Amino acid sequence: MINVASCELGSKIIFTTDEFFAKASRMLQESEAIFEDKYDENGHWMDGWETRRRRDGGNDFCIIKLGNISKINSFLIDTSHFRGNYPLAISIKGCNAKEIDDKSFINQIDSFKWLELLEQSDLEGDKKQNFSSKDISEITHLKVDIYPDGGIARFKAFGEICFDEKLYEKENINIASMKNGARAVYTNNEFFAPLRNILKDEDAINMGDGWETRRRREPGFDWGIIELAKPAIIDNIMVDTNFFKGNFADSFSICSAYLENTTDNSVITQSMFWEELISKQKLEMHKKHSFDNSFLLHKKPVTHIRVNIFPDGGISRLKLFGKFIKEVKA
Structure with missing residues (x-):
């Protein structure tokens, strides 16, 4: 909730x-x-x-x-x-x-x-x-x-x-916006700033208005799971590192899944096996990065995504542009 x-x-x-x-x-x-x-x-x-x-x-x-x-x-x-x-x-x-x-x-x-x-x-x-x-x-x-x-x-x-049914009629909207019902489910770390911040529509007002993890001192990477309000097909992606200069994430990738019935706890484990939506991409400091559909590895409907940042650091906003769909045809 x-x-x-x-x-x-x-x-x-x-x-x-x-x-x-x-x-x-x-x-x-x-x-x-x-x-x-x-x-x-x-x-x-x-x-x-x-x-x-x-x-x-x-x-x-x-x-x-x-x-x-x-x-x-x-x-x-x-x-x-x-x-x-x-x-x-x-x-x-x-x-x-x-x-x-x-x-x-x-x-x-x-x-x-x-x-x-x-x-x-x-x-x-x-x-x-x-x-x-x-x-x-x-x-x-x-x-x-x-x-x-x-x-x-x-x-x-x-x-x-409550989902606004009128959103089904709209194309190329930010389906990962918290105002459109997206929510942060879980992250392995949000020491400096919470994951939910990256779902805001407005540009970040400072570094604390994004998602930032602590400095990683062991192998691995940091990650966060987002649930969409309804199933959607993603067409393009924007990742913003605004205000993150000496602490921006070096790179990112996104995995995705279509889950009809699940719980927050089970999603965490399931996310290890999700299909990659966009492979690891380099990021720069204090910049908006756009990735069109040529970067995407599939056009399948999704309900959840896991954003991975390597090895740690911060991003200010994540926007997934696409279209909500009413049902998935078998």
Whole structure:
């Protein structure tokens, strides 16, 4: 499962009753919350969402618009560094409101059918707490109520993106984009930066926004497994080493497979026997490398790929351009 409320997937705050001390958008970040002993014009700076103290008997809430229609299985509520200013409780509702602009949604907020995903539940300060979702219906928006006020460092909603059937009609799209449902399954190493970063659409903002492994001190190479949202045929590949200069991967290759029913654990072992899609290719520092279909060793449908980097190092983005297909003919 992935964090479908991540700002990296396009999720955003479209309304909040209050964010006097700290903006609600901060809690949608993937990074771990930090503590800094500094102050701004409103008070102590906090890495999360923090409202002012309520004196009217009510409670604060915010509305999150998910980057993609999603089904949610669980939540992680992180109050790290919020000790004397955390909410006593939280509740979460969701609704499905497709194709409506943000302003209209806010104006009609009470007219939508809101499903209870998490009933009012107690929170503790400076702690990560996990909660199950009561409903796994398709959701576009979340309403997060905190009681009565206070701060949350990070908010995560784990589930799956609902595949957009319109993508079947499109050619030469990045089928390895996290916004199109691709996800990082496993990597043997991501010491400096996580594998999932290479699935972002936007160019990397720095070296930490890519995938980087530790320095290898033994024979072998590093690798990571990616699952696509649906079967796809790959036509061309782009590997970007942007910002990686003294630590870029020397070369890369990709293996692939078509797996109808499998688990993440079994995929790891199976990947040793996958068919090569593109053989080992040299890379250069701080550069986008394009490989057209003349480099590809087959045009078979695939559901999973394993990207191998030799011997170690980093890449900032991996893009696989092609087309999603509905079924594989026998």
